Amino acid sequence: MAKVSSGLAYPERFYAAASYAGFDGSADSTVGAVASKFSNETALLLYALHKQATLGPCNMPKPKSWKPIEHSKWTSWNGLGDMPSTEAMRLFVKILEEEDPGWYSRVSNNVVEPMVDVKMNNPEVVVAPDNGNAYPEMKTVATVNGHFLESQDKDVVSEGLEVVSVYDQWVSPPVSGKHPKARYEHGAAVIEDKMYIFGGNHNGRYLNDLQVLDMRSWSWSKVEVQERTDGMTSPCAGHSLIPWDGNKLLSVGGHSRDPSETLQVKVFDLPTCTWSTLKTYGKPPISRGGHSVVHVGTTLVIFGGQDANRSLLNDLHILDLESMTWDEMDPVGVPPSPRSDHAAAVHADRYLLIFGGGSHSACFNDLHVLDLQTMEWSRPIQQGEIPSPRAGHSGVTIGENWFIVGGGDNKSGVSETIVLNMSTLVWSVVTTVQGRVSLASEGATVVLSSYSGEDILVAFGGYNGRYNNEVNVLKPSHKTSLQTKLTERPVPDSLSAVQNNTNATRDLESELGMGQEGKTREIVMENTDSERNIPKVEEMNKNLVAVLKAEKEELESSLANERMHAQQLRQELTEAETRNGDLYKELQSLRGQLAAEQSRCFKLEVDVAELRQKLQTMETLRKEVEILQRQKAASEQAALDARQRQSSGGVWGWLAGTPPDQRANIDES
Incomplete structure (x- = not known):
């Protein structure tokens, strides 16, 4: 999915986008300039959003029907209703970035990214001469117990990663070597303490370089790829990079300038430094980017994404x-809605988890689970601190913990690093970064490595209004505080937690059963303490048994009612999802019809303009004909006058006695 800028500064960014698109504040004819850059439908939508953002809701009278372009523009603007101007600004920038992802870089050449003196490990800030903007690099970008760690931390500067003794905070290590070009939507994978970075997007241009970060020496270097005629990879972004077979990398899918019809899997062999295309059998998926790929056993599981037509x-x-061999699966249950730029993980080699992602107009925070054994989708109940909607985030698993970093929600970058306990399905916040840093961005990557025998998360790149090539490291803790804050009831078994959380009535039944077991234990203790008074104990037991039977019947009745209610809710949910699907199809159909009608209106306007030009030409010809007719009439009148004068000269000659021969000569002359 094309990204919406994280951390947008409205309205300044909107006006920059409007100027770039061709809306310079002049007359409505600017829509023609926009139409020259984008499709007719996009130009009309940008026009309407620009009007809504700058002038508010449409209060102009509806144009006459014989003005199709003006009518289309009015219809688009009026259709926005009472949309707030800030929302119109946000949508304007979002649509522009979907159509032209690199527009901002072309209008912001005055922004100079920071340069870092690696040897001295001190930030060298380069100030742009025209506006004085500067972005100093922060050596520590996290908070610990709510206190921000200053960038001038001398321990961090002097000791590098040796100071990563505090858990759950992001630290920027002193990295040497030539840094890769800043990018996002790249692929990242770790093999033998080395992080490989391939491809990505920079200023709207796709990349195909392969960079490697040695996480023992923390130095960057570029992999010199040996060319082969059968496998030289084209620049791409939105792909997935998977380690395979100990010394190979798999690049799966991705967007490119000349996409193929089907999903391509490229293999990079580390010993020979060569790319090749993986030969597969069966029916491969259509080409796509922004999808998710997880490695489960000896298989790759691919879900979702966005194809070359932006579907x-x-x-x-x-x-x-x-x-x-490729297999297209058709699981039962309700799958996640179509999306891209989501995160995926696998738990216990059985459960595929899908979290978040985005469509063309919204971001999600839903969690879906696929049982890879039964091939059944479910949507479990999330607990704890439920994350906000996001897309373009990255995730990595450590045991039963799934860490999610970054992402955006079409308004700003997500600053929290969160973790999901995949056994209990409880979310927690690990840490929160401050400011406009690379960790709060879309399209960054996070990989799992180790340092001094402990697990670390390594994040690279991303886009949050500017492209990043920074490296950040976090050492996660494995304390119970990261598991859950809601530990009042027993934790379900790790392999069945997902299924248990998908059915609220099943949880209720478990709680009821445990309640009865607790009461039975109390009875046994009372009987043990009352051995000296057996008759009273027996009578008490009978009464308690009667009470328990009554309570059991009441609880069973309540449980049956809850089950019926849950069944009704599931049925209503299925009906609602069916209606939603029908409405979505109808909306897509109406959008297609609207696009066709708008295109036809533009064509009719062109035809009308041509006819008007022909009418003007005909009017000019008519005037020329009138002039010629008048000239002809004048010529005929002059000839008639000449004949009359000649005839009158002959009579006077006869009266004067002129001979006929002379009169004839006179007449001829």
Whole structure:
């Protein structure tokens, strides 16, 4: 999915986008300039959003029907209703970035990114001469117990990663070597303490370089790829990079300038430094980017994404890496809605988890689970600190903990690093970064590595209004505080927690059963303490048994009612989802019809302009004909007058006695 800028500064960014698109505040004819850059439908929508943002809701009278372009512009603007101007600004910038992701870089050449003196480990800030803007690099970008760690931390500067003794904070290590070009939507993978970075997007241009960060020496270097005729990769972004077979990298899918019809899997062999195309069998998926790929056993599981026509997907495909065969799966249950730029993880080699992502107009924070054994989708109940909607985030798993970093919600970058306990499905916040830093951005990557025998998260790149090439490191704790704050009831078994959380009535039944077990234990203790008075104990037991039976019947009745209610809710949910699907299809159909009508209106306007030009030409010809007619009439009148004068000269000659021969000569002359 094309990204919406994180951390947008409105309205300054809106006016920059409007100027770039061609809306310079002049007459409405600017829509023509916009139409020259984008499609007619996009130009009309940008026009309407610009009017809504600058002038507010449409209060102009409806144009006459014989003015199709003006009518289309009025209809688009009027259709926005009472949309707030800030929302119109946000949508304007969002649509512009979807159509032209690199527009901002072309109008912001005066911004100079920071340069860092690696040897001295001190930030060298380069100030742009025209506006004086500068962005100093922060050596520590996290908070610990709510206190911000200053960038001038001398321990960090002097000792590098040795200071990563505090858990759950992001630290920027002193990295040497030539840094890769800033980018986002790249791929990242770790093999033998080395993080490989491939491809990505920079200023709207796709990349195909392969960079490596040695996480023992923390130095960057570029991998010199040996060219081969069968596998030289084209620049791409939105792909996935997967480590495979100990010394290979798999690049799966991605967007490119000349996309293929089907999803391509490229293989990079580390010993030979060569790319090749993986030969597969079966029916491969259509080409896409922004999808998710997880490695489960000997298979790759691919879900969702966005194809070359910007259509969102929610299909599921599996590639067997032993037989190299594709299979398209059709699980039961309700799948996630079509989306891209989501995160995926696998738990216990059985459960595929899908979190977040975005469509063309919204971001999600829903969690979906696919049982890879039964091939059934479910949507479990999330607990704890539920994350906000986001897309373009990245995730990595450590045991049963799934860490999610970054992302954006079409308004700003997400500053929290969160973790999901995949056994209890409880969310917690690990830490929060401050300011406009690379960690709060879209399209960054996070990988799992180790340092001094402990797990660390390594983040690289991203886009939050500017492209980043920074490296940040976090050492996560494995304390119970990261598991859950809601530990009042027993924790379910790790393999069945997902299924248990998908059915509220099942939880209720478990709680009721445990309540009865507790009461039975109390009875046993009372009987033990009352051995000296057996008759009273027996009578008490009978009464308690009667009470328990009555309570059991009441609880069973309540449980049956809850089950019926849950069944009704599931049925209503299914009906609502069906209606929603029908409405979505109808909306897509109406959008298609509207686009066709708008295109036809533009064509009719062109035809009308041509006819008007022809009418003007005909009017000019008519005037020329009138002039010629008048000239002809004048010529005829002059000839008639000449004949009359000649005839009158002959009579006077006869009266004067002129001979006929002379009169004839006179007449001839």
